[in-house]
Amino acid sequence: xxxxxxxxxxxxxxxxxxxxxxxxxxxxxxxxxxxxxxxxxxxxxxxxxxxxxxxxxxxxxxxxxxxxxxxxxxxxxxxxxxxxxxxxxxxxxxxxxxxxxxxxxxxxxxxxxxxxxxxxxxxxxxxxxxxxxxxxxxxxxxxxxxxxxxxxxxxxxxxxxxxxxxxxxxxxxxxxxxxxxxxxxxxxxxxxxxxxxxxxxxxxxxxxxxxxxxxxxxxxxxxxxxxxxxxxxxxxxxxxxxxxxxxxxxxxxxxxxxxxxxxxxxxxxxxxxxxxx
Amino acid sequence: xxxxxxxxxxxxxxxxxxxxxxxxxxxxxxxxxxxxxxxxxxxxxxxxxxxxxxxxxxxxxxxxxxxxxxxxxxxxxxxxxxxxxxxxxxxxxxxxxxxxxxxxxxxxxxxxxxxxxxxxxxxxxxxxxxxxxxxxxxxxxxxxxxxxxxxxxxxxxxxxxxxxxxxxxxxxxxxxxxxxxxxxxxxxxxxxxxxxxxxxxxxxxxxxxxxxxxxxxxxxxxxxxxxxxxxxxxxxxxxxxxxxxxxxxxxxxxxxxxxxxxxxxxxxxxxxxxxxxxxxxxxxxxxxxxxxxxxxxxxxxxxxxxxxxxxxxxxxxxxxxxxxxxxxxxxxxxxxxxxxxxxxxx
Numbered sequence: 344x345x346x347x348x349x350x351x352x353x354x355x356x357x358x359x360x361x362x363x364x365x366x367x368x369x370x371x372x373x374x375x376x377x378x379x380x381x382x383x384x385x386x387x388x389x390x391x392x393x394x395x396x397x398x399x400x401x402x403x404x405x406x407x408x409x410x411x412x413x414x415x416x417x418x419x420x421x422x423x424x425x426x427x428x429x430x431x432x433x434x435x436x437x438x439x440x441x442x443x444x445x446x447x448x449x450x451x452x453x454x455x456x457x458x459x460x461x462x463x464x465x466x467x468x469x470x471x472x473x474x475x476x477x478x479x480x481x482x483x484x485x486x487x488x489x490x491x492x493x494x495x496x497x498x499x500x501x502x503x504x505x506x507x508x509x510x511x512x513x514x515x516x517x518x519x520x521x522x523x524x525x526x527x528x529x530x531x532x533x534x535x536x537x538x539x540x541x542x543x544x545x546x547x548x549x550x551x552x553x554x555x556x557x558x559x560x561x562x563x564x565x566x567x568x569x570x571x572x573x574x575x576x577x578x579x580x581x582x583x584x585x586x587x588x589x590x591x592x593x594x595x596x597x598x599x600x601x602x603x604x605x606x607x608x609x610x611x612x613x614x615x616x617x618x619x620x
Numbered sequence: 621x622x623x624x625x626x627x628x629x630x631x632x633x634x635x636x637x638x639x640x641x642x643x644x645x646x647x648x649x650x651x652x653x654x655x656x657x658x659x660x661x662x663x664x665x666x667x668x669x670x671x672x673x674x675x676x677x678x679x680x681x682x683x684x685x686x687x688x689x690x691x692x693x694x695x696x697x698x699x700x701x702x703x704x705x706x707x708x709x710x711x712x713x714x715x716x717x718x719x720x721x722x723x724x725x726x727x728x729x730x731x732x733x734x735x736x737x738x739x740x741x742x743x744x745x746x747x748x749x750x751x752x753x754x755x756x757x758x759x760x761x762x763x764x765x766x767x768x769x770x771x772x773x774x775x776x777x778x779x780x781x782x783x784x785x786x787x788x789x790x791x792x793x794x795x796x797x798x799x800x801x802x803x804x805x806x807x808x809x810x811x812x813x814x815x816x817x818x819x820x821x822x823x824x825x826x827x828x829x830x831x832x833x834x835x836x837x838x839x840x841x842x843x844x845x846x847x848x849x850x851x852x853x854x855x856x857x858x859x860x861x862x863x864x865x866x867x868x869x870x871x872x873x874x875x876x877x878x879x880x881x882x883x884x885x886x887x888x889x890x891x892x893x894x895x896x897x898x899x900x901x902x903x904x905x906x907x908x909x910x911x912x913x914x915x916x917x918x919x920x921x922x923x924x925x926x927x928x929x930x931x932x933x934x935x936x937x938x939x940x941x942x943x944x945x946x947x948x949x950x951x952x953x954x955x956x957x958x959x960x961x962x963x964x965x966x
């Protein structure tokens with residue numbers, strides 16, 4: 344599979360004196376094959392990198408930075424990580440108990456190896472910062488608003504898919520994760536109705552409605568909109584075999600599902616979570 | 621009379637310059653032909669009085685007769701001349717009859733086969749219509765593994781085998797690896813398998829059916845140096861001594877470690893420039909040849925060979941690709957379009 348990242352994005356995590364063309368040459372010789380390097384209008388460079396299925400850990404900006412740190416010094420180039428987001432993070436305050444917290448039930452533990460979610464209050468939908476917009480556009484991801492963009496930005500940076508719900512649209516603030524039954528359907532974010540073949544990982548809310556086709560795409564009914572006040576940030580690691588099966592049977596191939604199919608590390612969840620906040 | 625005299629003198633002048641039959645023919649046509657000068661004179665008869673016509677007609681006929689006689693005489697002379705230019709040279713070769721030639725792909729297969737035969741490999745061939753087990757399971761790709769997605773496969777509507785699974789058209793010649801291990805039983809194994817493979821793709825660099833050649837070498841103490849050595853030998857023998865090969869990291873389920881093989885671009889010879897302009901064919905001076913690696917222990921186990929005692933390497937290249945690189949052909953569909961003008965060049 345191929346991923347796209349930009350040079351300036353990479354430089355946030357990597358301190359190096361190598362030029363984009365040098366990075367292309369040396370990485371391709373010893374690691375992931377950099378298929379192309381293209382210059383953008385504002386002086387950034389977009390890399391298209393081929394990631395083999397055994398090295399999904401390198402399918403992100405941070406992953407490529409780690410590869411650079413290992414490979415570039417062998418050719419006499421300086422390359423050091425500026426910060427390791429897997430280790431360093433902190434935030435001011437998080438309430439673990441609240442009047443309206445989320446009730447979660449997971450029907451079958453084999454569906455999902457790690458489930459983490461956080462409610463964020465006083466959220467307003469505004470355009471995201473310039474640098475996020477530029478980078479997302481450069482790699483071909485649609486720019487919508489700050490919350491959705493951050494979710495996508497993190498996925499490309501860490502390789503961990505995240506999702507954002509409108510907390511108040513989740514019926515009775517309850518989530519039940521279970522396998523779908525054949526014939527059930529859900530309307531996804533792109534306004535398409537998907538009929539489920541049964542056995543897919545889905546989330547049902549307190550009102551009995553399906554609000555998420557896990558690992559593939561969120562539901563339209565619980566999505567983040569301009570009117571949302573409270574946001575549920577949702578980061579998971581799913582059973583990859585089930586995700587692949589659902590993807591094949593429903594014909595959905597989204598960037599989230601590609602990553603979910605092969606992802607192994609659960610710690611990505613934790614850091615993805617913290618960084619979003 | 622004026623008109624006829626003019627024509628007569630013109631004719632005599634031109635006759636002196638006629639040295640061969642072709643020119644004589646032209647002369648005859650221009651004077652005695654339908655639109656010839658004689659007939660033009662005859663046209664003018666209409667404007668003469670009846671008494672004048674008789675005389676005029678006689679003179680023209682007289683002219684015609686003498687011109688015809690002169691032409692006939694010269695014709696006889698030219699036909700019997702000894703230094704005629706239409707003599708037959710009997711030492712020339714006879715008429716050539718059209719002769720067939722071998723298809724470009726067959727020629728390449730023979731060349732490749734010969735290179736490996738000389739270093740002790742055996743050429744075998746294994747089924748193109750295979751079972752799932754040999755194409756995937758035995759190559760460390762269990763059912764419902766994501767690695768199978770990389771190989772678009774055509775399945776056949778046939779009964780499922782209880783042990784070997786579904787029937788399919790093999791997407792790679794690696795399906796012959798385990799079969800060869802079973803056939804030989806105990807190493808050493810040195811195999812070349814050249815066969816058709818099927819993947820449902822169709823564009824300038826892919827056809828739904830194409831040829832692949834697979835190499836497999838299993839023995840005690842086989843390591844990456846043997847692999848590199850054999851590949852280098854092939855590259856130099858097939859492309860020429862000025863072409864090099866190199867290995868880059870990659871991933872295949874049935875080899876560990878896995879590599880991709882590159883060769884120096886045959887068009888720009890690795891310089892990335894063709895007559896000052898950037899070489900369009902290669903990526904920075906190198907062309908991708910195919911994939912290779914050390915045989916995965918699981919594959920050896922499936923082949924009933926003890927991975928603790930034996931090791932091996934394997935590679936797989938597309939035959940059309942290799943030919944394209946040697947001759948600089950840019951569209952793979954040329955091979956199978958059936959155009960004689962393309963095929964007869966080889």
